[in-house]
Amino acid sequence: MVKRKLVQICTALLYNGNFAGFTDGNIWKGSSKNICLPGLNCYSCPGALGACPLGSLQSSLSGVFLRIPFYVLGFILLFALIFARLICGWGCPFGLVQELLYKIPTPKLQRNRFTYLLSYLKYFIALIFLLLLPLAFY
Known part of the structure; x- marks a missing residue:
């Protein structure tokens, strides 16, 4: 359990490595934004260094011209086939936030x-x- 939390924290820090973005509020516009990250990560987060696969899929499907986003679909399918639920349980920053929120003592x-x-x-x-x-x- 402790190893998983440590891995989740490390991946959250890795995915959101633009720490200056949190202070100045500017979204990272580097070339790494063209790369899908394996876990869910908000594209418009000031610290996000990569693209969220679901956000990339939504963005490419909402274009004016009908095109199939083979890169994004292939990325999602490849990681789903190889790692299955490992990404959600160990590498997704949203999973870490969700688990931390669940620990707040409120009626469930x-x-x-x-x-x-x-x-x-x-x-x-x-x-x-x-x-x-x-x-x-x-």
Whole structure:
């Protein structure tokens, strides 16, 4: 557990290595922004040195011309096939933040029938955003 937290902190510092950006508020515009990072990392964070794979995918799909972002899709698939959930558990800065927020002593939701049924809502939302919404604007 301690090793994983240390790796998460190191990757968060590595992904957000532009420490001057946090003081002056300027977003890093170096050539490393063209490289996808394996974990989720906000592109517009002043300290981010690389690009978030989901943000890159969204940016390339929202262009004027219809083009398939092979680089981003290939990157996501390659890391997903090789490392599976290792990226989310060990290398993603959002996972570290999420775990730290969970440690705040507040009342947590207990699993009951309502939350069990509510967990199926994610599939309904995915159906809407992945299938029906794109068909409506096609």
